[in-house]
Amino acid sequence: MTAPLWTLTAAESRRRIAAGEITAQELLSAHLERIDAVEPRVHAFLARSAEAARRDAEAVDGSRARGELAPLAGAVLGVKDVIAGLDHPTTAASRILEGYVSPYEATSLRRARARGAVVVGKTNLDEFAMGSSSEHSAFGPTLNPWDLERVPGGSSSGSAAAVAAGMAQVALGTDTGGSIRQPASFCGTFGLKPTYGRVSRYGVVAFASSMDQVGPLGRSVEDVARLYEAIAGGDELDASSAAEPVEPWTGSDDVRGLAFAVPDEYVGAGVDPGVARVVREAARALLDAGAVERRVALPATEHALDAYYLVADAEASSNLGRYDGLRYGPRRAVDAPEAAAWISAYRGRSFGTEVKRRIMLGTHVLSAGYYDAYYLRAMRVRALIRRELLAALETVDFLLTPTSPVVAFRLGERVDDPLAMYAVDILSVTANLAGLPAMSVPAGLHQGLPVGVQLMGRPFQETLLFRAAEALSRRLPQPAAWEAGAVR
Amino acid sequence: MEREEIDHIARLCRLELTDAEAERLRGDLERILEHGRRLGALELEGLQPSPLIPVMELEGLRADVARPGLDPGQVAAIAPRQRAGRIEVPPVAGH
Structure with a gap:
């Protein structure tokens, strides 16, 4: 029996579309049936x-018939519902944006579609991307395809x-403190x-603008690299985007001579021993592939989570002021005599518990008398963490850590x-604080659940992470959820 | 953290809270800020916040040339209350 089309990677299906063996419409139909099931x-x-x-x-x-085939031709794409598109509402999983249809399309989505991706729908998340489990979605949680009693991680x-x-x-996500990597790991x-x-x-939809990506x-x-190539690069509609050229993925898994470190601060107390074991196995696989291991010290790591929540929530409280x-948003019957009271009542009824908590904390740490002690201090700790990570990445090419301390x-x-x-974000927030690229790679199972390892590298060296990720993926077991999980 | 402080913050960010929510947030914020205060013990001499991307590497600002924007009627249509292509708002200055 041949494998169903929905089991193909985007690169495999593109090759089969190119060879005339299948069409993008057949590929899509197989996915729509899978979704129904x-x-x-x-x-x-x-x-x-x-x-x-x-x-x-x-x-x-139609393009294929004319002899053209885009790099993502036919790739069936899910899009996190904070990324605005024209064909679906953009709700950020919040009641305050229920039914909102954007009049414009996000650059990342426009680029993916222009390169042949086919959007099947908008995906669930924790409200405004604030959370690590999807349990903060206003529209109910997503369940983990490996075990339907467990969370899939979040916020993507x-x-x-x-x-x-x-x-x-393939899918688009956003990551402010681990929101792509942690669910990828889970x-x-x-x-x-x-x-x-x-x-x-x-x-x-903005959460913490200095970290959102x-x-x-x-x-x-390969699929991750191709989608990355499609969406990366400067954009005149985002003045904070970088003009730095994007290197094409080569398919290489050559890590010979590359140096990596597993910092003690990332595998110590609080990390499940089963997760730490998988990280050691990944390190062994890299050594077998010819990489060399060194030691680095990152003592400021223990302060990262405390700094992260102050900075992220400060920015969130400002960004969410626009709602x-x-x-x-939807029309609601609010009984208040003037604008300030009306807006307070509307917001109070529309935001969920976690979003309120973050707006309150962020407002407090930016308010008179607290700004220096909390926000400014957190920003200085952030500078310390960045300095320490960049110094470590002068002695090694990348870091290898668990993505999350737990499954x-x-x-x-x-x-x-x-x-x-x-606490589950403790190992992923440093990359956001420091602005570094980081990738979660499936590296094994613990108690029947996936464990991802995190590769973190120098700014704009995503392709080096792809090489290490490719080396790992060829050497470590890569079971699918439909083989070993709950959705056969 | 006193209840008055919670009410003050809620006023600043225009967020109406129920009594139960305010009470719960009082405890949550106190616990989270306790973690934030641990940063106070760190030696941070000479460290200042700095941009993540050097300005020279940024895409930068585009030319200051007018272009067609969104249709005003389309923008008004997104708002929960609109009248004749304009967004309807509650009274700002009271009665």
């Missing part, structure tokens, strides 16, 4: 449009779950947070304790 159990999507997807797949087949929860379950080949997919500024943020998820290094119930946890296990939820 699996989505009721996983809940990865907030909006779907088969009609828009069929139109795009038909266009890909639906993107990771859709890719892992075979409902999409769901057994690859996920890249590019260097800050590498991908345009135009058309992306759009990036790809997929089931192979006043006047310019966007996917059970629904309800952490949702009522914000500090327990924040």
Whole structure:
């Protein structure tokens, strides 16, 4: 029996479209059937449009008939619902944007579609990308395709779950403190947070603007690299995007002579021994492939999480000020005599618990009398962390760490304790604070659940991370959720 | 953290809270800020916040040339309340 089309990576299906063996429309149909079968159990999507997807797949087949084949031709794409598109609402999984349809398209999405990607739908997330489990989505959680009683990670929860379950080949996510890498780790997919500024943020719902970054998820290094290449590069609509040229992926897995380190600060207390074991196995695989291991010290790491939550929430409180119930969002009957009270009541009724917590904390640390003690101090600690990481990356080419200290946890296990939820980001926030590229690579299983390892590198050296990721993926077991997980 | 302080912050960020929410946030914020205060013990001499990307490497500002923007009617249509292509807002100056 031949494998169903929804099990193909985007690179494999593109080769088969090129060879005339399948069409983009057949590829899409296989995915739509897979979604019908699996989505009721996983809940990865907030909006779907088969009609828009069929139109795009038909266009890909039309190009193929004319002898043209774009780099992502036919690739079935899920899009995190903070990235604005014209064919679906953009809700950020929040009641305050329920039903909102953007009049413009995000640059990252426009570029992916221009290179042949076919969007099947918008994927679920923690409200405004604030969370690590999808339990803060206003529209209900996504479940982990490996174990439906567990969370898929977050906040790019639906993107990771859709890719892992075979409902999409690739997906776009966003990552402010680990929101691409951590769900990629929990769901057994690859996920890249590019260097800050590498991908345009135009058309992306803002959370913490100095750390937000759009990036790809997929089931192979090649798919992640191709989607990354499609979306990366300067954009005149985002003045904080970097003009730095994007190097094409070569397919190389050559890590001979490359130096890496597993910093003690990333595998110490709080890291599940089963996760630490997988990291050691990944290190062994890199050594076998000819890389060399060195030691680095990163003592400021222990302060990263404390600094991260002050900086991220300060920026969030400012960014979310725009949701006043006047310019966007659903109509609500609010009884208040004047604008300030009206806006307060509207916001109070529309934001979820976690978003309120973050707006309150961020407002407090930016307010008179607290700014220097909290926000400014956190920004200086951020500078310390960046300096330390850049110095370490002068002696090694990349760092190897766990992506998350734990495997996917059970629904309800952490949702009522914000500090327990924040703790799962402890190993991923440093890359955001320092603006570095970092990638989660599936490296093995612990208690039947996927464990991702994180590769972190120098600014704008994503292709070096791809080489190391390719070396790992060829040497470590890469089971699929439909073989070993809960969605056969 | 006193309840008055929670109410003050909520006023600053225009967020109406129920009593139960305010009470819960009082505890949560206190616990989170306790972590934030640990940064106070660090030696940070000479460290200042700095941009992540050198300005020279940025895409930069585009030419200051007018281009067609969004249609005003389309923008008004996104708003929850609109009238004749304009966004309707509650009274700003009271009665």
